Amino acid sequence: MLTGAGLVAGYTRGHPVLSGVDVEVRPGEVLGMAGPSGCGKSTLARVLTLLLAPWAGEVRLDGAPVRRFRHAAPREQRTAVGVVFQQPRLSVDPRFTLREVVAEPMLASGRAGDVADRVDELADQVGLTAELLRRRPHEVSDGQLQRACLARALSLRPRYLVCDEMTAMLDASTTAALVRVVNAHVESTGAGVLAISHDDSLLGVWADRVMRLAP
Numbered sequence: 292m293l294t295g296a297g298l299v300a301g302y303t304r305g306h307p308v309l310s311g312v313d314v315e316v317r318p319g320e321v322l323g324m325a326g327p328s329g330c331g332k333s334t335l336a337r338v339l340t341l342l343l344a345p346w347a348g349e350v351r352l353d354g355a356p357v358r359r360f361r362h363a364a365p366r367e368q369r370t371a372v373g374v375v376f377q378q379p380r381l382s383v384d385p386r387f388t389l390r391e392v393v394a395e396p397m398l399a400s401g402r403a404g405d406v407a408d409r410v411d412e413l414a415d416q417v418g419l420t421a422e423l424l425r426r427r428p429h430e431v432s433d434g435q436l437q438r439a440c441l442a443r444a445l446s447l448r449p450r451y452l453v454c455d456e457m458t459a460m461l462d463a464s465t466t467a468a469l470v471r472v473v474n475a476h477v478e479s480t481g482a483g484v485l486a487i488s489h490d491d492s493l494l495g496v497w498a499d500r501v502m503r504l505a506p
């Protein structure tokens with residue numbers, strides 16, 4: 292289970308964005324997270340993906356407390372939680388081909404050998420052709436780039452996946468395709484998912500349970 296207990300976090304001293312938030316992402320389930328704009332959903336996503344250290348409270352990953360965040364977090368904990376953000380263009384290196392985008396976590400974690408095969412397998416899962424993998428971000432659509440970001444997030448087979456408004460910029464058919472990919476990952480690996488969205492109808496069909504973050 293990926294849990295946050297009593298999380299307090301923010302950006303400016305004395306002005307917490309999260310003031311004592313409890314959250315439990317269970318293996319094999321999609322937990323939806325809704326709440327008004329600015330209430331701290333993305334901030335909670337950053338804490339649970341170990342990208343932002345909370346001021347107080349505790350994150351636990353399958354029972355083990357997370358003691359260090361960002362680059363200081365142990366690799367085993369960092370790679371256990373994948374993340375996909377709303378705006379794919381802000382989360383990829385514009386010089387990379389999509390193949391390099393997808394391969395990046397595997398290369399950074401020192402995996403050798405079967406990286407090319409694994410990229411092909413992931414591309415197939417998310418619906419990217421070999422030709423699209425050769426292109427760079429400015430040569431593909433937002434939806435195609437988000438498919439690459441999802442493939443990248445799944446590349447190390449994370450036990451948890453945080454989707455922060457993953458489909459907010461996408462059309463209905465791409466949204467449905469990406470949700471199917473995430474659900475297939477849950478089905479085949481038993482991963483737990485935190486799906487953050489302002490779209491109640493999406494969460495209604497996607498999430499097993501929905502939590503509302505208070506403003």
Ligand SMILES: Nc1ncnc2c1ncn2[C@@H]1O[C@H](COP(=O)(O)OP(=O)(O)OP(=O)(O)O)[C@@H](O)[C@H]1O
Nearest residue numbers: 302303308326327328329330331332333334335489
């Ligand atoms: N990097 C940052 N530096 C300073 N303040 C920030 C930063 N990121 C977010 N905030 C502030 O923290 C608060 C919560 O923002 P957050 O992005 O977590 O909300 P959200 O619920 O995800 O909103 P939305 O639904 O609009 O994306 C907002 O008041 C925002 O202005």
